[in-house]
Amino acid sequence: MDKNVVLDVKNLHVHYVTDDATAKAVNGIDFEVKEGEALGLVGETGAGKTTTALSIMQLIPDPPGIIVDGEIYFEGKNVIYNTDKENQAMRGNGVAMIFQDPMTALNPVMTVGDQLSEVVLTHEKVSKAEAKQRVIDLLELVGVKSDRYDDYPHQFSGGQKQRVVIAMSLLCNPKLLIADEPTTALDVTIQAQVLDIINNLREKYNMAMILITHDLGVVAETCDNVAIMYAGQIIEAGTVREVYLNPKHPYTRGLFDSIPKLDDDSTELIPIEGAISNAADLPTGCYFHPRCRYCQDICKVEQPTVKGTDHKFMCHFDLFSKEEK
Amino acid sequence: MENMENQVLIETKRLKKYFPVPAGFLHAVDDVNLTINKGETLGIVGESGCGKSTLGRVILRLHEATSGDILYDGMDINNFTADEMRHMRQNMQIIFQDPYASLNPRMTIGQIIEEPLKLHKVYKTAEERRQRVEELMDLVGLPMRSYNQYPHEFDGGRRQRVVIARALSINPQFIVCDEPVSALDVSVQAQILNLLMDLQKKMGLTYMFISHDLSVVKHISTNIGVMYLGQMIEKASKKDIFDEPLHPYTIALLSAIPSTNVLEKSKKIILKGEITSPINPKVGCRFAARCPFATEKCTSVNPEFVEAKPGHFVACHRWEEVANGTLKFHD
Numbered sequence: 001m002d003k004n005v006v007l008d009v010k011n012l013h014v015h016y017v018t019d020d021a022t023a024k025a026v027n028g029i030d031f032e033v034k035e036g037e038a039l040g041l042v043g044e045t046g047a048g049k050t051t052t053a054l055s056i057m058q059l060i061p062d063p064p065g066i067i068v069d070g071e072i073y074f075e076g077k078n079v080i081y082n083t084d085k086e087n088q089a090m091r092g093n094g095v096a097m098i099f100q101d102p103m104t105a106l107n108p109v110m111t112v113g114d115q116l117s118e119v120v121l122t123h124e125k126v127s128k129a130e131a132k133q134r135v136i137d138l139l140e141l142v143g144v145k146s147d148r149y150d151d152y153p154h155q156f157s158g159g160q161k162q163r164v165v166i167a168m169s170l171l172c173n174p175k176l177l178i179a180d181e182p183t184t185a186l187d188v189t190i191q192a193q194v195l196d197i198i199n200n201l202r203e204k205y206n207m208a209m210i211l212i213t214h215d216l217g218v219v220a221e222t223c224d225n226v227a228i229m230y231a232g233q234i235i236e237a238g239t240v241r242e243v244y245l246n247p248k249h250p251y252t253r254g255l256f257d258s259i260p261k262l263d264d265d266s267t268e269l270i271p272i273e274g275a276i277s278n279a280a281d282l283p284t285g286c287y288f289h290p291r292c293r294y295c296q297d298i299c300k301v302e303q304p305t306v307k308g309t310d311h312k313f314m315c316h317f318d319l320f321s322k323e324e325k
Numbered sequence: 326m327e328n329m330e331n332q333v334l335i336e337t338k339r340l341k342k343y344f345p346v347p348a349g350f351l352h353a354v355d356d357v358n359l360t361i362n363k364g365e366t367l368g369i370v371g372e373s374g375c376g377k378s379t380l381g382r383v384i385l386r387l388h389e390a391t392s393g394d395i396l397y398d399g400m401d402i403n404n405f406t407a408d409e410m411r412h413m414r415q416n417m418q419i420i421f422q423d424p425y426a427s428l429n430p431r432m433t434i435g436q437i438i439e440e441p442l443k444l445h446k447v448y449k450t451a452e453e454r455r456q457r458v459e460e461l462m463d464l465v466g467l468p469m470r471s472y473n474q475y476p477h478e479f480d481g482g483r484r485q486r487v488v489i490a491r492a493l494s495i496n497p498q499f500i501v502c503d504e505p506v507s508a509l510d511v512s513v514q515a516q517i518l519n520l521l522m523d524l525q526k527k528m529g530l531t532y533m534f535i536s537h538d539l540s541v542v543k544h545i546s547t548n549i550g551v552m553y554l555g556q557m558i559e560k561a562s563k564k565d566i567f568d569e570p571l572h573p574y575t576i577a578l579l580s581a582i583p584s585t586n587v588l589e590k591s592k593k594i595i596l597k598g599e600i601t602s603p604i605n606p607k608v609g610c611r612f613a614a615r616c617p618f619a620t621e622k623c624t625s626v627n628p629e630f631v632e633a634k635p636g637h638f639v640a641c642h643r644w645e646e647v648a649n650g651t652l653k654f655h656d
Contacts, residue, residue, distance in 0.1 A: 044510040158373075159599050187372035187537065189596045192581040196595050214511065217583030221590075244587045256585070258515035260544035262567070263586060269544065271515035275480045 003034040005073075006176050006208045007056065007095075012070035014051050014060060014232075021280035025051040027232035027287075028070070030306075033176065038202065038209040040219030040240065042255075043229035046276050049212045052229075053178045056210075057097055058087045075175065093123050096169035100181035102161035106153040112164050113149035119171045138167045142197050159190035166197060173205060180212045195222055216259065220244060228252050231277055231287035238311035248313040248320055250292050286316070294319055333396075334499060334531050335361040335384065340393035342376075342383045349605040353379040355555035356393075358630065361548075363498075366525065366532040368546030368563070370539055370578070372600055376555040377535045381501040384533070385417055386410060397499070415445050418492035422504035424484035428476040434487055435472040438462065441494045461490040465520060482513035489520065499531045506541060518545060539582050543567060551575050554603050554611040557630060561637035571639040571647050574612045576654065594654045610642065618643055618652050 014026040026048040033039050041049050054060050056072055058079055072079050074094060082090065091097075099105045107115050113135060120131040136146045142163040153161060162182065169177060179198065183191040199222055202209055211223055219226050220240055227237040228249065236249040247253050254272035274291040277283055283290055289299040294317065304316045342354040353376040361367045369377045382388045384395055386402065395403045402413055421427045428437055438458045441447075448454045459469065465486040476484055485505060492500055502521065506514040522545060524530060536542050542549060543563060550560040551572065559572040570576045580594040598615045610628050613619040622642050630640040633648065646652040 044512065157599055187600075188539070188581040189372065189577060190599060191583075192593050192595055195583075196593070215583060216585045220585050220587050221583050241587050244585060254512060258512045259585070260518070260540040262540050262543060262579075262582060262584060269515040269519055271519060272512035273516070275482060275513060276510075 003036065005032050005034050006075060007033040007210075008071075008073040009052075009056070010071045010073070012052070012055060012072065013068045014048075014055055015066055015068050016064045016279075017066060018064050023279040024282060025065075025232055025279055026055065027282075029227075029229075029232070029234045031227055031234060031237065033208045033210060035175075035208055036202075036206040037225065038211060038223040040223035040226040041210055041212045041229060042214065042216060042219055042226060044214060044276055046231075046279060047229040048232040048279075049229055050180055051232075053097065053180055053210065053212055056176075056178060057091060057095060058082060089123075092119055092169075092174070093172045094174060095176045095178065096172070096174035097178040098162075098165055098169050098180065098182045100184055102158060102165045102185065103153075105165050106161060108153055111150050111152055112156070116164070116168050116171060119168055123172045134171065135167070138171060139164070141201070142167045143193070159186055159194065162186060162190075162194055163197065166194070166201075170201060170205070174207065176208045176210070177202070178210045178212070181214070182211070183218065184213070184215075191218075198222065216244075216255065228255070231282060232279065233287060233314060234312075235288065235315070236311075236313040238308075242311045246311070246320070248308075248311065248318065249288075249315050250294050250319065251288050252313075253320070254291075286314075332363045333360050334363045334398055335359075335533070336394075336396040337384065338394040338396070340380075340383060340395065341391045342379055342388055343391045346604055351604045352376075352555045352606055353603065354383055354390075355606075356630075357552075357555075357557050359550060359557060359560065361499075361531055361533060363531055364525070364529050365547040366534050366545055368542035368549040369533060369535045369552060370537065370542050370549060371552035372537060374554075374600055374603065375552040376603070377552050378503050380552070381419065381503050381533055381535050385414075385419055385501055387419070415495045416497050417499045417501070418495075418497040419501040419503060420485075420488055420492050420505045422507050424481055424488050424508065425476075427488055428484055430476055433473050433475055434462075434467070434479075437476070437487060438490045438494055441491060445495050447495055457494065458490075461494055464493070464524070465490045480513075481509050482516055485509065485517050486520070489517075489524070493524065493528075496528075497530070499533070502532055502534045504536050505534075507536065507538065514541070521545065539579065551578065554600060554606060556611060556640065557638075558612065558641070559637075559639045561634075561639075565634070565637045569637075569648070571633055571637065571644045572612075572641045573616050573618055573643075573647065573652075573654075576647075580654075610640070617654065618646075 009031050012026055012029050016023040016025055043049050055067055067080060116135040117131040120126060120134055136149060140146060144160060144163050183194050213219060223240055226240045226243050227234045230251050236243060236252045247256060257270040258272060272291050277287060285300045285302055286304050289295045298316050304314050306312050306314050337357055337359050340354055340357045343350040343352055357380060371377045383390050390403055394401055405413060435458055438461055439454050442454045442457060467486050506517050534545055546563050549563050549566045550557050553574050559575050570579060577594045577596050584591060596615050601614050608627060609624040613623040628640045628642050630638055633639045633644055643652060
């Protein structure tokens, strides 16, 4: 082990409990992120991606959300037992998060400069002038001109706001950046700009990153490792190269088959039938079995265990091993 | 449906839609000429604010055009009276992006699909209508038991099936699909794309497919039009757009799509700046501010939309240099 493990998540379970039902959003996931590494967390709506991120940030809304089991080690310390004060020190400083919607992540009645300086002043003992300088430097770095320091968020376009949000998340040199669909609300040419900025900054600061997205292309271009989530479980994980070239879980295969490819003129898309199960009413056995074209009797009753070491997958069968050349 | 090839169904001539705003006029659609042949799909791509949705709505006369002509099967529908237009709408329908907002939550699925049949008085009896609704539900893959269910009981994919069944109920020839799969997860998105393509084959439908997702547009379209700030800047067959794009914006747009190919990393073209304001645009090429090849001519003279090659139209002063390879983004 040459690199330090920044984040280690073990057997995490998160439920949302209401009077009527218990939604099992995250059901026993394990993963780690090392220094300077980028992990892509991929899955459809309701797969538990954002809940995972919020658990790491200790921002699960409670009630109704409860971390029922598991451990989350950030730099060796289990954050689940953190006090509010420790959490505050960790957020922004150690772990920072970029939210999906830049329009709602900024305070509309504060100038951009003020809300960014506030971050620095909260976390570090610096003078206002120093804080301002730091903010201006970082804004320039992400491509926002310093004369916009006193502008309000509504004066910025979507791409510019997302840059501001990125700058805000990086002000205190976090060890780990969690980016929750950072480019979903942006146009493709702007998305390319923003991903480029994130990649450059990550290299510069040797920062670890968890990139949450439903876009397999974005992961291919920014991440080292990938974890595919389905119904609150990581059903396949490994290096991007390994998982993309040789997907082992039928769901991962299904995802690749359902996206139209640009460099491939085949006309037929093969969709995954049905829709993701309700988290409050998960099926028995493998959670994916109602949609799986390879479903056998065992899949309906018994939950598969994790197979593989570097390239992990959760399926009773190694269906595609023969296809390897 | 015989001899469908090259029979023009939709044609626009110098179509304009300007919205009055306090600062002047917002040029949402500016001088767009396009044709769509029967049985074909014209994909319209572009970034948010480029006027692609407005174009679709102006063609259906959901917005009144500021000037220009809209021809449907040779008829100038821009001059139709409200009454004539109501008749005409049986032939043209629209599918919206958000299946959560386009269904009335107080109506059952059956009632929703039946409503256009009632409005256009297609059938005389409730019995016939019911039969037609069941036929449509079967066609789009909805189980009969959903007849009495309400939209909130459905997920996005099934709601979009309801929307499609409703649009098809009165046998239209032409459907504007405005980002019909953008709100859906990829696995469900593929189901809906396949359904739209099956229906086109079965019923000889003509689509105008609006999307910001180039891979989806490539999958479903016959021809593709690229829009930028209200103008059509390039239009050609799908193959020509992807294999030999001529407009620098199209080239940059294609390169910006994240690819799942991990073996070949393509070099991205990172455009500088963002889309400029469509309010009172200056003369010259509207892309000039972000274009690495812009010259003085580009900021002073409007580029014409010319036919560079048979069927391949482009609005750029320097397309010839792009075509012969003298202008390149990367060395």
